[in-house]
Amino acid sequence: MIIFRYITSYMAILTLLGAAVGYFWPPVMLIFKDVFLWMFAATMFALGIVLQPVELKETLRSPKAIALGVLTQYSVMPLLGFAAASFGGLSPELALGFVIVGCAPGAMASNVIVYLAGGALAFSIALTTVATMLSPLLTPFLVQSLGGSFLPVEFWPLMQTILLTVLMPLLLGMLVRRQLGRFLAPVQEIAPAVAALAIIIICSYAVAANHERIAEVGSTVIVLVILLNALGYLFGGLLARLYRFDRQHQLTLAIEIGMQNAGLGVALALKHFPPETALPGALFAVWCIVTAAGASAWFRAQQGKITSEILG
Numbered sequence: 001m002i003i004f005r006y007i008t009s010y011m012a013i014l015t016l017l018g019a020a021v022g023y024f025w026p027p028v029m030l031i032f033k034d035v036f037l038w039m040f041a042a043t044m045f046a047l048g049i050v051l052q053p054v055e056l057k058e059t060l061r062s063p064k065a066i067a068l069g070v071l072t073q074y075s076v077m078p079l080l081g082f083a084a085a086s087f088g089g090l091s092p093e094l095a096l097g098f099v100i101v102g103c104a105p106g107a108m109a110s111n112v113i114v115y116l117a118g119g120a121l122a123f124s125i126a127l128t129t130v131a132t133m134l135s136p137l138l139t140p141f142l143v144q145s146l147g148g149s150f151l152p153v154e155f156w157p158l159m160q161t162i163l164l165t166v167l168m169p170l171l172l173g174m175l176v177r178r179q180l181g182r183f184l185a186p187v188q189e190i191a192p193a194v195a196a197l198a199i200i201i202i203c204s205y206a207v208a209a210n211h212e213r214i215a216e217v218g219s220t221v222i223v224l225v226i227l228l229n230a231l232g233y234l235f236g237g238l239l240a241r242l243y244r245f246d247r248q249h250q251l252t253l254a255i256e257i258g259m260q261n262a263g264l265g266v267a268l269a270l271k272h273f274p275p276e277t278a279l280p281g282a283l284f285a286v287w288c289i290v291t292a293a294g295a296s297a298w299f300r301a302q303q304g305k306i307t308s309e310i311l312g
Contacts (some may be wrong), residue, residue, distance in 0.1 A: 001013045008116060011196045012293035018204035019286045022211065029208035032201055037161060039198040039205075041169040046195035047111050048173015049180075050188050051121060054090045068243050069127040069253055074138050076235045076257055077102040077228075082146040084224045094221060095275060097280035098228065099147035100265045102141050104281075105131035110259040111200070113292040118162065119252035125170065127256050132166060136263075196293075203286045206266055210282040211274075212213035217279055229291055233258035255295075259288045 022029040071274035083103020085095035236257030240250035262285035269278035
């Protein structure tokens, strides 16, 4: 189905277009306000469809790799966010916004990007799930320690949200996968496009919800967002080499560290702090999707060339 392949292949361009719509015509995207979390659920359900059970079992046999990945997630990005807040010459609100972005868990969107890039999908999902489950404890602690402010988070409501939008859809997708039989192949072709479309909507909604404040942001904030994202990828890849991960897992960890659950960061910032605090998260959400989607398209093209050379 050509349309689904186009959505997957041109995810970065569609994300930019969606962000533009959210900025110039916010009401178009604000209609998704009440289904924002269910977009995450759709993403995880689609990933459950394409996840290979054998691959997941193999990944769970390597708790050391998962522990290293989560440790990297909750050390590298918080420190980078703190550096941006400390040396960026920002207002206290914007500085705290960068700390919140750095202290958020890995993004659910990273699972889709890892899949599209040909990375280790089960490893990516394991990292995202563990980091998200730990976020009610670690995110407030890190924000308080590095940002100088306490970020109140109610444990059980957040845990319920995580279960409903991450784990349950993923398990349901894996269960449905087992029942598809001969329909599995066409559904697997559609699933990544569904996940990609959900992420495009999520990013576009984040921009629409903050369009007035984005217009007031200076170039310094945009540059810091770009640097935070790029350095996350860089340090994630370098540390993965230090851990002696194979190439597929190096790629996965780089994506996991470079991408943050900025949507969660935006929601927390808007609820507990002045609106300006949410700006870094809103901008980061769009930018990391664009860079990661563009990189995934490049990696898939490279893999296609290698496969063609081998077969040729």
